[in-house]
Amino acid sequence: MRCKRCTEPAIIEIRRHRTSFCSECFLHHCREQVRRAIDKHRMIAPDERVLVAISGGKDSLALWDILLDLDYEADGVYLGLGIDDYSKRSQSFAERYADTRGAKLHIVDIPAEHGFGIPDAARATKRVPCSACGLSKRHLLNRAAIDGGYDVLATGHNLDDEAAVLFGNVLQWHVDYLARQRPMLPATDGFARRVKPLIRMGEREMAAYCVVKRIDYIVEECPMAAGNRHLRYKEVLNQIEERTPGAKATFYLQFLNEMLPHLDQVAAEERSMVGACSRCGAPSSQEICAFCKLVEKVG
């Protein structure tokens, strides 16, 4: 197998692009895919300050790496979720990467600042852990971006993640969730702009990127996520992809191109309903935001 770009021996085949690459050309390909996503969806202007949400996993560290290589001014923020040993080890991968690159990493520790971890929150609210975790992340990452004066908050959601979320939303036709599932959500009162520059990259490519670039990351999935819905949806989509390479990218990217324009009005109506939480001032469509309610319940 030869690199389709330079004819050197290839190290990876990407079936949905009907191509294969050597290490150097693969890194070039990754950067180009990210650049293309950023340009097409107007995610980040050249002089803007970016805050990258870092979990210590392959996607977020690779995203940070690519953004730095593309010369963006990109700092990281690590959110300590209080999931015992898993959180500690994740944090050390994040810190090690920041040290190596000489990049700035903010640490927000939920147990230290709010007195509880995600396992406590899940127990207290009887929510599935991923739900309590997701809402905490949305709230605290946004606050970190706003407080730090960043123009934009970037997360490492890749094509597989976004396709799985889309699949879940489509199975139940949550039209308001569909309308909001955009790779770039513009800044609104109290919300930093949120972007997902990895939407054109598969999970497998992100792992390969880290291997080639020698970025150490936490390989295990979060222990609390085991068996969650999205992991099942990923399996279903992988089956379809296996038979029809490119099916997953078509499913997600055609959604952006073909369906989302019909849901612009739904999204605008949603946005118009957002006020401010009476407790913390964060944007919320209810009097008290979901995070403050969570804090109250756990406490």
Add this chain to the structure above:
Amino acid sequence: MRCKRCTEPAIIEIRRHRTSFCSECFLHHCREQVRRAIDKHRMIAPDERVLVAISGGKDSLALWDILLDLDYEADGVYLGLGIDDYSKRSQSFAERYADTRGAKLHIVDIPAEHGFGIPDAARATKRVPCSACGLSKRHLLNRAAIDGGYDVLATGHNLDDEAAVLFGNVLQWHVDYLARQRPMLPATDGFARRVKPLIRMGEREMAAYCVVKRIDYIVEECPMAAGNRHLRYKEVLNQIEERTPGAKATFYLQFLNEMLPHLDQVAAEERSMVGACSRCGAPSSQEICAFCKLVEKVG
């Protein structure tokens, strides 16, 4: 296991409804589900004349049976597709049912009237057989309904069929197909109203209905459909249903409730582009309709 309606021993469990029925109550349930679909989507008014598309399979014969039991004036039309022995046997099942019920069955034989069968059409056009077949059916069934002065054409598409088609359309976000995937398409110039009264009934329930009512039907799938996309999508959906009973009905019925209203304009634009075929006068968005093009190619 007991019937949830009358406590007699049950013969079928329907997991997505969390219920089970004896024979009599199951038949009542089937009629009620069809009545509900007809009412909700204004498919058929009490005094209208219905033409039911009959393939000789379980769905179309059960549909005909239920419509007759619900006192609709319903005739059948059988389309001979020229698929050798399979077509002959299918036709005999259709005729036998019509005889038993003393119901009127029209026969339209494609090879006799147009000089070719579906296998020839597929070869000549290099289309997959299901594509040539589908377009021929749409054209000829509509013509039979219009020529016979029927108010409405009913087809036996069940929940599994519609969910699989929806799944295929969603995987590629064919927004115009999505906008058109309605259980009731109103009559327009040259098109009879088209309805799908079995959208609330699963494949398995339709087979059970025929067993209970002692309706003989052709059990084999069409030999030309083997391995087609929709059969694969049905498998995927069955996997999801297995884990989450009701997922399939939610997927399809929520699409009708939640998504379709956002696509009304797309559907209206589509309709406004339909003119008449210059050759046969049938409605078509192109100068010559797809069926006349097919006839030309095969001939």
